[in-house]
Amino acid sequence: MPNTDVISFSRGAPSLDIVDTEGLKAAAVAALDADPARVTGYGTSVGYPLLREWIAAKHNVAIENVLVTNGSMQADAFLFDELVAPGSPVIVERPTYDRTLLGLRNRRGELHPVTIQADGLNVDELEGILKGGVRPTLAHIIPNFQNPAGVTLSGDKRRRLLALADEYDFMIFEDDPYYDIRFRGEQLPTMLSQTDLSKGASGRVAYACSFSKTVCPGLRTGYLVGPADLIKKIATAATNTYIAPNMFAQATIYQFAASGALDKSIATVKGALEERVDQLSASLRAHLPGAEFVVPDGGYFLWVDLGEGVDCAKVAAAAADEGVQVVKGTDFVIEGGESCLRLAYSAVHADRIDEGVRRLAKAVEATRA
Amino acid sequence: MPNTDVISFSRGAPSLDIVDTEGLKAAAVAALDADPARVTGYGTSVGYPLLREWIAAKHNVAIENVLVTNGSMQADAFLFDELVAPGSPVIVERPTYDRTLLGLRNRRGELHPVTIQADGLNVDELEGILKGGVRPTLAHIIPNFQNPAGVTLSGDKRRRLLALADEYDFMIFEDDPYYDIRFRGEQLPTMLSQTDLSKGASGRVAYACSFSKTVCPGLRTGYLVGPADLIKKIATAATNTYIAPNMFAQATIYQFAASGALDKSIATVKGALEERVDQLSASLRAHLPGAEFVVPDGGYFLWVDLGEGVDCAKVAAAAADEGVQVVKGTDFVIEGGESCLRLAYSAVHADRIDEGVRRLAKAVEATRA
Known part of the structure; x- marks a missing residue:
């Protein structure tokens, strides 16, 4: 049965708590x-x-x-x-x-x-x-x-x-x-x-x-x-x-x-997103140690390469079944991108990120099996 | 010297007093x-x-x-x-x-x-x-x-x-x-x-x-x-x-x-526009007795035909000099419309309309001379 308590790394949008x-x-x-x-x-x-x-x-x-x-x-x-x-x-x-x-x-x-x-x-x-x-x-x-x-x-x-x-x-x-x-x-x-x-x-x-x-x-x-x-x-x-x-x-x-x-709002957004990206990086290192990524200095997105042999379409589908949404890398290129995912951390509270990455790791594991 | 106290019958927009x-x-x-x-x-x-x-x-x-x-x-x-x-x-x-x-x-x-x-x-x-x-x-x-x-x-x-x-x-x-x-x-x-x-x-x-x-x-x-x-x-x-x-x-x-x-706003708009169109019709009959028009039952616009021999481009220019803006009929057709003008009464308060039509009549007279 699909997990109904969904964590979404899919959409580049802010969570409501950082909107004034x-x-x-x-x-x-x-x-x-x-x-x-x-x-x-x-x-x-x-x-x-x-x-x-x-x-x-x-x-x-x-x-x-x-x-x-x-x-x-x-x-x-x-x-x-x-x-x-x-x-x-x-x-x-x-x-x-x-x-x-x-x-x-x-x-x-x-x-x-x-x-x-x-x-x-x-x-x-x-x-x-x-x-x-x-x-x-x-x-x-x-x-x-x-x-x-x-x-x-x-x-x-x-x-x-x-x-x-x-x-x-x-x-x-x-x-x-x-x-x-x-x-x-x-x-x-x-x-x-x-x-x-x-x-x-x-x-x-x-x-x-x-x-x-x-x-x-x-x-x-x-x-x-x-x-x-x-x-x-x-x-x-x-x-x-x-x-x-x-x-x-x-x-x-x-x-x-x-x-x-506006200045206050920007400070709020930056504070929240820095916390979220730090958590996301730490969780990726912990649960998907083979994954490669550049830690962003700003913005909404982290791009992760899961390495050879991974099919991002299968991973995205399996992740959805686990209750975590991601966007497959192939959406962002004309050719290639099969081993990659885009993770938007803008809308996920820091305390939910580790659980999201655990689910993602489980999905990756499942597609490798 | 152009009149700087302009009355505009040109734009189909409401006056601010009828916006809630x-x-x-x-x-x-x-x-x-x-x-x-x-x-x-x-x-x-x-x-x-x-x-x-x-x-x-x-x-x-x-x-x-x-x-x-x-x-x-x-x-x-x-x-x-x-x-x-x-x-x-x-x-x-x-x-x-x-x-x-x-x-x-x-x-x-x-x-x-x-x-x-x-x-x-x-x-x-x-x-x-x-x-x-x-x-x-x-x-x-x-x-x-x-x-x-x-x-x-x-x-x-x-x-x-x-x-x-x-x-x-x-x-x-x-x-x-x-x-x-x-x-x-x-x-x-x-x-x-x-x-x-x-x-x-x-x-x-x-x-x-x-x-x-x-x-x-x-x-x-x-x-x-x-x-x-x-x-x-x-x-x-x-x-x-x-x-x-x-x-x-x-x-x-x-x-x-x-x-x-919204319902109150519509009632306000209707009341004001009815007053404006009634004044506009009366003023046109008084100051431009040869003009032909259908009195609208609603909306923003009255279309007036000033009759043969009138050049609406000249009238619009002369009207602008008199301090009243109108749109020439030729803007609304592929061919023809030379004797016509569009008068938008949505933005002109009823107590300014007669003065606007007086100026327009003066402009029409000037182009006939």
Whole structure:
């Protein structure tokens, strides 16, 4: 009989205890009190003006470089619609976020996967592909605490990537929802901060981020930062799609940030996730001693390689029977990933993690038998 | 020197005094108190479950027939993406909502305009087009207080349209954001209510509505009702676009409805708009006695024909100089509309309307001189 007391390492979402619902209530009320006309009105497709300004200040760019969207996946979709035509060569990380792969495949982009290492994208491999004649329009990079690999692109590799983008004339899509969720180690400068967006074609970075990981997913607020001409084109597409994104949610986020609740929320999230990842690492070492993984310095995900001979689809199914949910590695690559799993620790309380890993170990054992 | 104290008849949006911001504050707090996990979580692309159920009950359909979106224009966009390919024949009203025309043109639909009369679409004209061999995939109809014409499709014409959809195998897109804003006369049954969505291909209506006109635009919440298989396809497209629409805004709308604030808000809006349209009609008769128009029984818009020899582009420009904004009729048709204007009375307080029409009359006079 399947275990009904399920522990889920499957979804990259926060547990409710690390969401500041009281702060959100106050922020929603403050938004309607402070700016009722703009909060209840249509607004325009670039987003709620005060949040747009706040984002521009955070990233030290002009407001013309910012578009606030209904979640950052909507920003991805607009960007792909603008830049990816059928047959467009696109660099993706291997492994990478499954929804990114799907979005690019649905637009019939020609995908060129580049291996992820412990310090992020294998830039030598990318350079080889470029020297081999591939001329990408876009390279999709999740620089911090990559989904699903959990690794972070080193500062040196960021600089090399920017140089390659300049040399081979492609845009870096810096997809960075986990930036603020670094719970140890030093923050690395974004590639966005190392490019000059005002320099036309040399503004080679489009940067996406989200409030889903720092506030909560249900307010569906993300944003895109990029060259002003690109943002303008996407703003037109956004107008034609939905007139404007959610003014009420965006104004609530703005008030949440302006009141200081956002900083407190980020501290809460980081504290909880650090505890969870430490527990997860310890439990994996204890119950699955052959497993290989890089301990993330932030973010939501740990990528574990269970070694040769393991079939992640069988493991995931057996784990579900044991009452623990995981996502199989094959979901995040075009080919391969059979021995890997993605474990999201964002939603599992520290005191439940060891039990989850015990169940997982039992499932792995069962598939080996 | 242009008049800086502008009166705007241009935008179909409510004035702030008819938006219940206190009710919205209470609803947002209630949403987070009652259901924090679902309000702050990702949710799924079909929308916030309790609002989806509420909508299904309102229209007497199954929840599988309902998808809640980020505004009803997003619902239109998904529906067009699903049904309109380049070259697809589509019936549109003449005149019709400018954003609808743009959305269909951007998808390279083959547009067949059918004239609007005082009781809505000229169904004889449509029948002639169908008999002539056109086989539309979709007929876009705004049945109540049409934008921009302000007229309502009669009950008899609704029945004839449904029969034609059956005979010629096309889908009616019943685009009905103004349904609840009838301030006089009897409510007519929707075409949705006269079709059986469970009957596969004979479920010939996709129905879109919105809370922008009954609550406010800033919460960007609309919805689509249609056959379950169509809704399922669109739900998949929505997942791939933004994972889920705004749970926080949708839960706030749900609480606003459940508390009774929605019914009060609708009564407020109807009272104010009836007063505004009565004043607008009286002022037009007084200051532009040659103008022809149908007095709307609801909604936001009055369509006025200023008669031969008038150039609406010149009038709109001259009006702007006089301090009154209007939208020229040519924006709402593929050809024609030169002598017409759309006047939105939703945002202009009754005591400002006469002054607005005086300015408009002066502008008309100036372009005739």
